[in-house]
Amino acid sequence: MKRKNVIYVGALLTFILSVTAVQAQKNNVRVTIYNENLALVHEMRELELPKPTGVCSFRDVAAQIDPTSVHFKSLSHPTAVRVLEQNFEYDLVSADRILQRYLDQKVQLATKQGGTISGTLLNAAGNLVLQAEDGTVKILNSSEIVATDLPKLPEGLITRPTLVWLVANDGPAKQRVEVSYLTTGLAWHAEYVGVLDEKDANLSLAGWVSIDNQCGATFPEAQLLLVAGSIHRAEAPRPLPKQMRVMEMAAAAGGFEEKEFFEYHLYTLSRAATLKDRQVKQIELIPASQTPVKKEYTYDGSRDPKKVKVTLRFKNSKENGLGLALPAGKIRLYKPEGEAQVLVGEDFIDHTPRDEELRLNVGDAFDIVGERTVLSTRKAGDRADETEVKIEIRNHKSEAVTVNVLEHFYGDWTIRRETLAVPARGKAEVTYTCFRTW
Template structure:
């Protein structure tokens, strides 16, 4: 079937034809406060030029992103102009539109008063009475106001208007797509460590936050995980949201799409405006984990971080692309009650990659970092020596991963322990610390720039 596509940027006119209903809705949501709305609607269009109304679009639509496919006889329908009407009804706007027009007031002491509105402030308004006299009335005395009709230009819903020219059939099928801001999604994970801290039960939820100004009914929901390139648009102020937790079972299909990952909900979804909605997409899955103690004295001279590390592989219980999101970790106490241990963010993680989550800082392990000397060798080089002390106040021996980061061209000339891992800007050691003991690491680094 041949389609004609129109990319529209425009401003214009009034309404003669209104597109009725939503036959089909696809909603594709991105991580960065953006969604693509795709609606298919059946319409009746008169012959010749007319103005067609496409109501109930998202109030945070990006008007220049509108794309129209005319699915039947596209060559006989011409889109001439477009206008996005978003001047919505409220009391202040109605008063503004009724300047120099007749209004009807119900007052506390004078009953009904009729006159021409000349001015209005927060405190009072000025009416010209039928006999020509002026009446200044305090706003607090007004119980209600009646207006003869809705002023021209105000709308109850955000609406697209098109000036069109139809030289063909009246019955048309329009496929309309546009981008909107103020709707986003993220993954949120919940993990529970076992008694020995070597396994985790991990579940994943999709959290959708819709503040786009539109409710999407029976929508085919798709989620894109990945970092798309997007020009920054001005955002309107966010509104308060109400929260809904869905008890649905996992129902997403995942696949690679372009350079991203696409998650499609198998059933139609209701995504209400001003709502947060959670849908499970990973059932509780047990994976192997390794608890690590990590010391980076250049960032925090005393704290030793507690991390858990696991591999996103089928062998270790996972093996699926994991979109970025917050991971919250719990553990059961002896009486079965759950204790919250901490939370951290994970990045978009393909399968067969490692994930490290910082849970917090160890209470019973203290680090100390000292610079023993700093000798200048030349104008562009120096030599420094460091001592790392790790004190373990726990009842069992531990192993601490010590991380040091360096800049420029550098090499370690001396070290009391072998370097475990080295990259262009980082060196790592594994330091064993007996129970209730202290261990030290010393090293010398020579740098030039």
């Protein structure tokens, strides 16, 4: 008898999941995802609405839904349906939930020792507490229990996060409805991969979008829109839960179309995509394109007395193979070495409009060293002074380099004079006098 009960429950759950999957495929779903752990979900479904009033359910919504943001509308008969009451139900089926529903009722337990214990269930949190027919109370460690026999599945348990409405319906029972809501647990960001050529003159740049779905719902064959930009919210979003994630690389066919939208940029995927719960999906944003770049060396001695920074500079223009509004994200830079590639640096870019310049901080030059020395300082008036500074750059590379020297002073200042000489495999000195007023 126990075996039959287990098979029946398993078959029932399989049937529920199968029906849910078939229904989901027939729904029209649009998911708009923002950078800040927020998404707007639109769904259109065929529902059976009670007449003249009654309760209807809308299953498989996001577990992290904001119930106050839900909007319900009948597309078939907009003026015939009104929502009188709304509830968000998330009392999902689990062993603990089922046992809680059997408090003060008779249950039968099977122990590891092979015996059975019957009684009225008084507590199901942690150790189980049973009262036998003779009035004695037994406290059982849950780890000692191997099976629990219950007469039936309690009513009212929910197998999926569900919106439940009390509606007034003056139209037909079968109607097509649209439901929209905000949810946390969905976020996206851009990531870029750049490969330099042998002479560091060109960069093959490709962009990917990573979508992280931890909202507690799967959206099959959804229309996907991504909003790049920072929107103002009246309340800070909740943090993402720490759950296991599945990484999936989506097919590159059918990429994103980008356009301006309000004060942001909107990226619409030209094909449907399935967003599974607890999954990170990656979709190609821009295909690899050759972009001319300029490598620069910069020394800022007042902030870092020894290091010379290496940067790459290029323009986000159509002429350079780009010209797309680039969403913020991390760029990883590689350079070929034989048949492999070696990571040479990483940087983050902000949201970058088309035709704007990008500067990537690659790292510190190994063979170029800087040194900053203050030679003299004198007062040049009540609110003025003059400072003489020497900058020395030592180049241990096999080729000559040009280093940009940055300087910072407070107040109004000008550089009076400077000298520069750059020998091969040697050193270069810059000596200048700064006149400053305040």
